Amino acid sequence: MSALTVGGKPLPEPVRRRRAAGLPPWMNAPPWWVRSLKTLAIVLIVLMSAYPLIYVIAMSFAAPEQARAGVVFPTEYSLDAYRTIFEGGTVTVGLRNSLWLTVVGTTLSLVFTSMLAWGLARTRQVPGAKAVLIMVLATMFFSAGIIPNFLLVKALGLLDSLWSLIIPGLISAFNMIVIRNFFMNLPQELIEAARIDGAGEWRIFLRIVLPLSKPVLAVMALFYAVGYWNTYFNALLYINDAEKWPIQVVLQQYVLAGVTIPGSLPVADQPPPPPGVTLQMAVIVLATVPILLVYPFLQRYFTKGVLTGAIKG
Template identity: 65%
Template sequence: MPVIDQLAQPDPTRRRPRRTAAGRPPWMDRPSPTMQSLKVVAIAAIVVVMLYPFLYVIMFSFADGRSVGSGQLWPTSFSTSAYESIFAGGVVTRSLLVTAGITVVGTLLSLVFTSMLAYGLTRTRQVPFSKAAMVMVLCTMFFGAGIIPNYLLVKQLGLLDSYWALILPGLISAFNMIVMRNFFMELPQELFESARIDGASEFRIFASIVLPLSKAVLAVIALFYAVGYWNSFFNALLYINDTTKWPIQLVLNQYVVQSNAMTDLQAPDRPAPPAQTVQMAIVVVATLPILVVYPFAQRFFTKGVLTGAIKG
């Protein structure tokens, strides 16, 4: 028998996937009631394990002194004195405004510079030394200068005790830039060629074609940057000595993790609530804004993650 005919014949020793009576693979069939019940129980247990700590923090942030002093696992009497005290003190309110400003400005600037760099590195023929620049960007993912050289650089640039010290050192993330560059490379090149024939410049192509087609990945990268800026406290710990410029995460670290005295957080004309409720209230205030924003960006996040996985 010729070799081609031998290859065309089915291999009798090859194991075929098991199929059900309906002719479908087992994983496509509807699970049995017992299996469905087990899945519901497992998912419910995971939800309880994940949500209980967060609900515990919220409940104890509203607990009054009697519930905290009695050592109850779940408070039975509630009060808003912790929130009234920290917001009347002014420190938490000011730090929230600082963090919000850093997050908004930093995210916008990071998106602008990351998208411009990513698009420039896709134009290997138009941009000279683009491959060398790509290698330099990749090197930053594996090699870092260290804390002391970074501090000396920020100091020499005159950025100590400046909000720019919290934005400029992390303005461009190499990982985010690579994700955006790969997305740009998947866009139809015919659109760019037709735009060049019509006389459009590279900046016009970038602003009028690339960015409108990249809303999904821009939303994903914006979410990454926003979460990073909101949760960042180490740069503030290194570069910010003025306590009036502390972001909320540094306040959270100093007064909850380090357990520093919280007298300056609270209003002087109010009775001091229990320290545990104040700590829990700061945790809620520092966490809640990003949790509120995430559901609105989730649909863009899902679309941006899936885009590029399917080849058309």
């Protein structure tokens, strides 16, 4: 361990740097080769995480000649792929279904999850609440399997309805626990005071509990919304009608199953359609964009949301 301050002499450079960064004095900068190894590792990790996405976005805008040639990064751009896709219609329908699913599903899920969380936040006072809590927790470890769920949805007459993608997964036990933990850590004096003033449980819930819980509700809204937007298998399982497919199923059909995108076949007397690769990339981008849009706004809540659930769960 090197000395910290030496008489009136100026502090050595590494010491000044860690002071500036608010790091403790015993924390030394590692030797140069460790630092370069770490930098290399970090650069590689960031590149590997981000480059595939950047590549797909860039290629979706690539000019036809470059897309056909297969370049590492396009330099000439065109919007033809998006024009073709929106004229085709199927992708638009998929996006509309997914949007509806995400908005309606997230709203309903948040309402019912936070209601149950508030009801179960007072297991000591409410007889039976503890039994319900255990019943809910058990579902995190034991689930029925694909076929019994399919048979239930079928018996309820939900097949081929977008509701089949919302109702069976309305409340996630994990999210409920996270919200419940947040509720239980709210300042109880406020709630008690309202109770003494004669406010009913619903009034307390709507006027005090929910407004105080915005951070956790924001993260849970994100988790639910991402879940609904990304719905794939359940749609495959429950929905046969292509008009009701969410975007992920449409994406799978066009990009992985090799179904031809409408408008991508050459027609006589018309300019040649954009190459299939750009069309596929454009569909991927359209399915990803909503997530890329909300991500930065909610990112700062992640730690809070995940942690209250996971560590204290």
